[in-house]
Amino acid sequence: MPPRHFAGDPVPVARGLLGATLVRVLNSGERLSGRIVETEAYDCPRDPACTAGRFHAARSAEMAIAPGHWLFWAAHGHPLLQVACRPRGVPASVLIRALEPLEGRAQMLGFRPVTRERDLTNGPAKLVYALGLNPAQIAGTRVDSPGLHLLPPEGPLNDAAVRVTARVGIREGRTLPWRFTVRGNPWVSPALPSMALVDG
């Protein structure tokens, strides 16, 4: 998917990213990939949950790169993979929160040993670890880079297949329905009860 696809409002971009495939190609040539089953949108400055603009000056600069570039937001000491959306200078992004593993599952388990396989990539930091991503190496590169890129969904998911809820782990802006999951998919991150506010 070309960088220009991500320019603009991150909310529809996040919705449209469901069903896309995230592909990681290791130096050895081995492919690790997964289907995106959960995303969230963050959109400074209208978004109360987006703390980048208000509090984190240095991190805002990293987040406010040109559309269609990879970036990492750190939370609780964990790196979270995102795609920048708004024009350079405006912090806004889509957060990739969960994958359904496709290729290279054994290698992913090597990077991230888990006892229950369903825990392999069902969280935003989990998938970063499972793919063996080095933030310092990936951040700032284009989303169509050979090492880490996106393949478009085979067909757009219809509304019945998409569940729309509040975002995870935030205080401000918790009423905004900006989290998108593939309905019924077992690889979606563990849901909290308070999350089933908006049901689309």
Add this chain to the structure above:
DNA sequence: ACTTCGATGCTCT
């Protein structure tokens, strides 16, 4: 230097 706060994950009940 010290404190607080997360866009999380892990390990128990």
Add this chain to the structure above:
DNA sequence: GAGCATCGAAGTA
């Protein structure tokens, strides 16, 4: 469902 590890950034002094 709850408690804790964790770490960079920001606010306070």
